[in-house]
Structure formats: structure tokens, C-alpha cells
Amino acid sequence: MRTKYWIVDKNVDKLENFPQLQEAADLLRKNEVVAFPTETVYGLGGNAQSDEAVEKIFAAKGRPSDNPLIVHIAKKEQLTDFVDHIPQTANILMEHFWPGPLTIILTYKEGTLSQKTTAGLMTVGIRMPDHPVALNLLEQTGLPIAAPSANRSGKPSPTMAQHVKEDLDGRIAGIVDGGPTGVGVESTVVDCTTEVPVILRPGGVTKEQLEAVVGEVLLDPALKDQKETPKSPGMKYRHYAPDAPLYLVDGTKEQIQALIEERQQEGLKVGVLTTEENQHFYKADDLYVCGRRSQLETVASSIYAALRSFDRAQVDIIYSEIFPNTGVGNAIMNRLLKAAGHKMIK
Structure with missing residues (x-):
């Protein structure tokens, strides 16, 4: 399969003038799968109402x-086309955080x-x-679009179109390049x-932000206990992993x-994941500075690229250094622990 590649400037005022997006929308309507940017990571989209399209998503990702x-x-x-009931809590969350990096679990109408x-x-x-x-593409399709991250299963999620190309070129119909994502x-x-x-997966909206608008919010026990079965999409298996073994270090x-x-004395090539505050301290073979510890949002935005x-x-x-389990640090540590297979040195 030849994967089409479209470059779209996300800063232009009239995205509907881009024929590239129209071509991508046409392919989605034909039950093909297309990768596109969101504010979090690149998604691999397919018609959520079509068995054929969803099967192609699973096949491309493995x-x-x-x-x-x-x-x-x-x-x-x-x-209302495919949801039975929208609780008041969900309405409040949508009002405050949509559009944005928040997924809400609801009951759906059978058969839709x-x-x-x-x-x-x-x-x-x-x-x-x-x-x-993303919004323009979704609107042009007129469809609900199922879209997990646009990477091969188990690999780090893509925050640039080039990451998608590395993983899925020749496996999907097209890639919409809208530049780097933001949240990460x-x-x-x-x-x-x-x-x-209940938070099933921490991410771009923090527990503290949610509780500020709806009161008490719980955490899924599976986020802390590996023996519990996770309920969230994308959390059941090892994810985000680089090729080399990754260890989190809780230490100085x-x-x-x-x-x-x-x-290094054993002849191994060592990589270190650190921040701007500590980058000058380490003498590693490969050092990746993923933002500032004082601003964890900068770490989140570059963790997968690292x-x-x-x-x-x-x-x-x-x-890798570890990070505070507060705010977006909760999401950072969740992803790093998954990538490391929960290997931590204390």
C-alpha cells in the first residue's frame, strides 16, 4: 500500500480551503485509515461505525x-447519535474541557x-x-472517528508526523502532517x-483540574496496583517502550x-533521560533533555520524542529520572512506568 502524505498548516484561518483534508476525509468515508494530528499525539483514524475500518486500525498497529x-x-x-444518557457530571466536564485532552466514558446506544x-x-x-x-477533518467526514495513537503497538506514541511515517508507512492510506503536537x-x-x-488513565487534564469543577474524582485502582485489570483504552498491555531496556531511578x-x-565499564552504550536543571551533571553516551523539571508540561510534551x-x-x-506524582507529573510517571515495564531502581 502506498501511504499518501499531506502537509497542512494548522495556523491558517480557512482550513476548508485545503484539498488535502478533503482527500483525507474522502478516504475515511471509504473506510480507509488515516493518521492526523491532535493536541495530544497523532491519532490513527477510522470510521467508528465500520467493522472494516476498525479492523484496519488494529491490523496497522498490530x-x-x-x-x-x-x-x-x-x-x-x-x-446524541450514539450515546444513551449524558450525566450532569459529564456535561460539566465537557463545558470546561472540550475541546481538549479529556476522554469521557459514557454508555452508548446499541447498534450505533x-x-x-x-x-x-x-x-x-x-x-x-x-x-x-483534527476538528476540520472530523467535521468534513461527518462521522465519529475511532482513533488510537498512530504508532505500532507497544512503541512510543507519535508527536510528529515523521514518527507516524517511521511506524506505519505502507500500512495505512494516508498521513496528515499538521506539525508537532502540543500536550505530548x-x-x-x-x-x-x-x-x-473515576480516572482510568491520567493525561493532559489533571486530577486537580477535574476536581476543581466537579468535586471528588477517584483513581482507578489499576493505576497503582499491577494486579488489577485496567479499564481504559490502551492501558492493558506494555506501551510506549523504546528498544533498549528502560529503568527509572529513584535516587540522587x-x-x-x-x-x-x-x-559503561561493561562496554554498554548508556542513555539518560533528564531535564534542563540536571543536564550538565551526567556523563552518558546519549543524553536527552526533555524540558524543565520546574515546568512539567514541557517534560510531557517531549517524553515520547525522547x-x-x-x-x-x-x-x-x-x-531516567523520576518526577513528582502530582499534576501532569502523574501522566508522565504513568507513561514512563509503562515504558519501563515497571522497572525501578531505588
Whole structure:
């Protein structure tokens, strides 16, 4: 398969003038799959109402089909087409955080979406992305679009179109290049089918932000206990992993440098994930500075690019600093722990 590639300037005023987006929308309506940018990561889109399209998503990613997919929409009014009931809590969250990096789990009308999209569940995760290219593309299709991250299953999520091309060129119909994404980690997933909302996956909207508008919000026990079965899309299997083994280090800079030197003496090429505040301390073979510890949003926006860079550098082992489990740091640590297979050195 030849993968088409369209470059679209997300800063232009009239995106509807771009025939590239019209061509991409036509392919989506024909049940092909197309990658496109959102404010979080690049998504791999397909018609959420079509078994054929959703099967193509799973095939391109090499992803197990027992994982439900998040559905993307351009307008809140679309919800009534396939959602049974919208609780007041969900309405409040939509009012405050849509469009934006928040996925809301709701019960859906049976028969309105492909069962392959929902993995046979009677609930569905829905979000409205805060990206002009994504919203324009979704509006042109007139469809609910299922879209997991546009990478091969298990690999770091793509925050640039080039990342998508590295993973999926020749496996999908097209890639819409709208430039680098902003948030850098996937959307927060909140289950609103329960009396008290539950965060199933931390992401671009923090627990603190959610609680500021709806009160108490719980965390899925699976986020802390590996023995619990996660309920969120994309959380059941090892994800975000670079080729080399990754270890999180809960220790001082001196202890991390000692680990680096030990591995180098064994002849290994060592990569280190650090921040601007600490970058001058480490003597590693490959150093990636992923933003500022004092501004965790900058770390989140570059964490996946960092993990991919270690693949290109062909390091043998990676050590990463850890981050506070507050605010967006919760999402950063969730992704790093998944990428490391929960390997941590204390």
C-alpha cells in the first residue's frame, strides 16, 4: 500500500480551503485509515461505525482487538447519535474541557457503533480534540472517528508526523502532517458512568483540574496496583517502550551517574533521560533533555520524542529520572512506568 502524505498548516484561518483534508476525509468515508494530528499525539483514524475500518486500525498497529478505541467527534451535538444518557457530571466536564485532552466514558446506544470499536462493551470513550486540523477533518467526514495513537503497538506514541511515517508507512492510506503536537501525552480518560467520576488513565487534564469543577474524582485502582485489570483504552498491555531496556531511578544524581559509569565499564552504550536543571551533571553516551523539571508540561510534551531518540541512538540501556506524582507529573510517571515495564531502581 502506498501511504499518501499531506502537509497542512494548522495556523491558517480557512482550513476548508485545503484539498488535502478533503482527500483525507474522502478516504475515511471509504473506510480507509488515516493518521492526523491532535493536541495530544497523532491519532490513527477510522470510521467508528465500520467493522472494516476498525479492523484496519488494529491490523496497522498490530494491536490486540480486545482493546476499546476512543471515538473522536467535531461537535458535542453528535453525542446524541450514539450515546444513551449524558450525566450532569459529564456535561460539566465537557463545558470546561472540550475541546481538549479529556476522554469521557459514557454508555452508548446499541447498534450505533461497531462492536469492534467498543470491544463488545456497552460503554464508549469519546473526546473532542483541541486541534484545528483534527476538528476540520472530523467535521468534513461527518462521522465519529475511532482513533488510537498512530504508532505500532507497544512503541512510543507519535508527536510528529515523521514518527507516524517511521511506524506505519505502507500500512495505512494516508498521513496528515499538521506539525508537532502540543500536550505530548494522551488524553485523560474519565469514567462518568459511575456515581463518582473515576480516572482510568491520567493525561493532559489533571486530577486537580477535574476536581476543581466537579468535586471528588477517584483513581482507578489499576493505576497503582499491577494486579488489577485496567479499564481504559490502551492501558492493558506494555506501551510506549523504546528498544533498549528502560529503568527509572529513584535516587540522587550521584547515584544515577554511578549506574552510568558501571554500565559503561561493561562496554554498554548508556542513555539518560533528564531535564534542563540536571543536564550538565551526567556523563552518558546519549543524553536527552526533555524540558524543565520546574515546568512539567514541557517534560510531557517531549517524553515520547525522547524515548524514540534513544532508538535512533541505538543505546543498550536507558536510565531516567523520576518526577513528582502530582499534576501532569502523574501522566508522565504513568507513561514512563509503562515504558519501563515497571522497572525501578531505588
